[in-house]
Amino acid sequence: MATALVTAFLEAKMREVSTSVALYSVSGDVDAAKIVRQTGSRIGKAIAEMLETARERLTEDPQLVASMLQGTMAGVSRRLLESRSPEKGVDAVRRELIVLACAYLNASSVRSVQTSGYTKRAG
DSSP, X not given: OHHHHHHHHHHHHHTTHHHHXXXXXXXXXXXXXXXXXXXHXXXXXXXXXXXXXXXXXXXXXHHHHHHHHHHHHHHHHHHHHTSSOHHHHHHHHHHHHHHHHHHHHHHTBHHHHHHHTOOOOOO
16 A cells, blocks of 8 residues: 555656646645645545555554655655756655655554554553
């Protein structure tokens, strides 16, 4: 799931680099910010729904996990897009984001928490 999610996200961002860069630059505009929030909400919901179908249950609310993944991918992709040569770095970024997403999802699974002896603390 992590590989498919990261790959699809980066492919969408890199399809038209100049458009993605332009969208980031206007995202502070009031109307653009509303569109970004609405789109982000739909993406987050879709990711959470995907995560709910995973074999390993999550220890956290799937919406929270989805939000963390989405924020991470968005931040990393924005940094990539704002670099001098985004096309040159996309393969390395994809590999590293997949590692990051897999590690986070594995650490957030019930099985991982049960076998690691890790106990979550409140607050």
